[in-house]
Amino acid sequence: MSGLPFVPVKITFETSSFPFILKAMISAETIARFPSSPGIYIMKGADSTVLYVGKARDLKKRVRSYFATSGDSRYHIRFLMARVTDIEVIVTDTEKEALILENTLIKKYRPKYNFNLRDDKTYFSLRMDMTEDFPRLTIIRKVTRDGARYFGPYSSASAARAVLKQLYKLFPLRHYPMESCRKRKRPCLFFQLRQCSAPCHGLISREDYTALAEGAGLFLKGKTREIVRIFKERMAAAAATEKYEEAARFRDLIRSITVTVEKQKMVTQGGDSDIIGFYREGERLYLALLFIRGGNLMGSRNYSFRWEMDDSEGIASFLNEYYNQDVFIPAEILLPLPIAEPAPLEELISEKRGKKVCITVPCRGVRLELVKLAGKNAETSAMEKKKALESCESVLKELQERLHLPELPRRIECYDISNIQGRVPVGSKVAFLDGKADKAHYRRYRIKGVSQSDDFAMMREVLSRRFRQEADRDDYPDLIVVDGGIGQLNVLTRVLEELHVEGVAAAGLAKSRVEREMGAAEISRSDERIFLPGRKNPVVLRQNSAPLLLLARIRDEAHRFAITYHKKLRGRELLTSRLEGVPGVGTKRRKELLRHFGSLKKLETATLEELQKVEGITRTVAEAVWEHFHPKGNQE
Incomplete structure (x- = not known):
């Protein structure tokens, strides 16, 4: 330990019994007093800026690895340690608590040397609540544990809508809320296009509609063989009871499903998995996330971020932050390399999912091939970003030359x-x-x-x-x-x-x-x-x-x-001018009416009952607003 650098630090230990602070020079004796227990460590710079937040199963062993000359010899680690002037250590009872605390502090301080998922966009998913009388599919961002079924994820709303568009051709589920559909005198255009079964007007029984909803759920899960088997049984039963129109409908459904999925290749034997692949180039780490749903490859997502620590630590940090969001969590997560202390992370993700989640590193077979495929996707993403950056550089350089600019116009x-x-x-x-x-x-x-x-x-x-x-x-x-x-x-x-x-x-x-x-x-x-x-x-x-x-x-x-x-402002001004002179409607109530109805057209066509539902609008004011837009001379 003779080569150990001497850096003034502040070491804070927090235990269930008492907290204490020790100011010392980092030396072999100082590190020997570090606790050999799980917790997190916070590295700070000279101006008390948080540079890095890390977790460890053994704090003494982990911190020692940074200062030992035989430890991290990589340039970025040595560069980080040269800037560290302060270290705070918080001891936790378990490794899982350390993971939770690490994620909380990273979100609070956004350290320069930690992984930051701030530029990521929330995924879109499809939601179907089977407890409804006639379930329908909706596009949502937030996946919650409310008993509904969630399918996806999809990288954009347009991708989710494209799936719905194809799905409605196979399973004519309702598109809109029942309340709005029942106000219509006849079924909507989607019924004429055979993309809605019109349960709002009683044109399909609850049992038949439930069968369509179950089929749509199985289709989105990739269980097409099971759908075909169920629909064949229903077709045979309908034919046996001489319900030939119903049998023909199931026959057409089976044919459409078969044509739709015949080109789809199953990559695993069923199940849901997330596959992680990575590619390192300098100080940047590129990650690719493949989504396997029902044994089929459903999509992917690429990430790029500056990461100057160990690759396995970066992957672990990514998993901790990514699955802490409102995203779909599969039963299995496959990694390209082992991470330190996977058990507490596995336990934490399992708790969020509500079921067991396995984090594994495959060594052979189809799963290993999928991890390699994810790695190729990460490398391809890195090359594409590099080419795009080079192309942008050339465009900006040309612009600088033609306009005689002193600096590159980044x-x-x-x-x-x-x-x-x-x-x-x-x-x-x-x-x-x-x-x-x-x-x-x-x-x-x-x-x-x-x-x-x-x-x-x-x-x-x-x-x-x-x-x-x-x-x-x-x-x-x-x-x-x-x-x-x-x-x-x-x-x-x-x-x-x-x-x-x-x-x-x-x-x-x-x-x-x-x-x-x-x-x-x-x-x-x-x-x-x-x-x-x-x-x-x-x-x-x-x-x-x-x-x-x-x-x-x-x-x-x-x-x-x-x-x-x-x-937007012109619309507000128009609403204000149209409501001037209405008794009892001032600035506050005009704003509330605009916020509630969203447009002047909807406000003009609102009924007296709808006006009364607006916050702060009494019956007297509602009648005044309604009479303002419906003068007696214009009524038939």
Whole structure:
């Protein structure tokens, strides 16, 4: 232990009996006093910033491995330890408690050297509650233990809707809530398309509908053989009792199911599994997650994050954070390599699922091949991200050269104004980082200081507020683009000069204009032009070139963001104006009516009973609102 570095640390032990703090230099004697019990350790930097949170079955052994010269010799571990000035240790009774505490502290501190799943999007699943009289499938984000059946996961809502679209052709379940369907005088269009059995109008018995719902559930689980067997039995029973139309319906269902799944390949002998594969490139760890449902490969999801610790520790941290979300948990999780202390993690995930979950590392057979397949997916994802980054770098370099920018424009901001003759004016800011939308830095501005239709003054207010309210220099972009020509660009440069904003390039992107010469048979458009400060003539990039398309995409996104906000505020203004003069309806009640009904059209068609259900609306006020939209002179 002679090579052990001496780092001043604070070691905090918390036990059920008493807490105590020991300040010492890390040495062999100090480490010898560490507890050989489960718990978590928090590594901090000089400014008390939490750098890393880890768990261990044996805290003494784990912490010693970081400081021993024969231990972690990897560069990133040594770099981390060079920054550590403080260590806090919290002792727990069990390893499972250490896992829970580790996950809680990671979410609280978001340490630089820990795995962070913040950029992940929640999966979509299909939910069906079999306790309902006529169950239906709905797309949901959150999987809860409410007794309903959940199917998936699906990477997007569009993927889930595509599954539903195909499913309704096989199993005509209802699409909408029963209450809304029963208000109709006749079945909806889906019944005419034979994609709904119309239970709302009594066109199918509860028993037959339940059979369809059970079949849909088995289909989503991948148990198609069992569906075919059940439906063949029902077809034979119907034929035996001379119910030939019902038998024909089951025959058509069997045929459709067979055609749909004949190309689907079963990869395992039934069961649900999640397969983890990984690929390491430098300080980045790429993970691929394959979903096996009912023995069939249903989908995948890729992750990429900066991880400077051990690969197995990264996989364990991923499992702890991923399955702590509201996601579907299968009966089996297959890993590419062993993780330290898998038993407490297995116990924790099993508790969340409500059933036993096995975490295993396969050594041979089909499961090993699936893990290798997941690894190939992770590697492919890494290569694709690398190529995309290289492509983005080349586009940004070309843009830098053509616009003579001092820095590579990694962060680009664009501003736009939206109003109708000065009414409800708004501004928008969108941000792009490395060619991708950075929606966390999008901003919307309600313009307050301009009372007339003056786009230049409105742009000036938006830009001034941006750089006065968000004065953090680290958050400044490399390039600002305004939607417009020389006029808007002059406003931008003047604001930057007045507020002493340095190191930020400016440009104005003017849309193409329609050009038509007298007597010409065709209409032509001018090129999109880029105006730069101090330059009279615009820069014209090659049309459909990658740099111009990038700028146009950013400009169009700013326009879309501004228009969306403008329409929202305009709708509120319209509602306010239509409700002015109604006795008893003030600002608070107008807002509540808008929130409840969502639009003026729905409010106008609302019944007196529906108006009374709005919070804060009495019967007298409801009658006044209803009479306002239904004057006696217009009633038949």
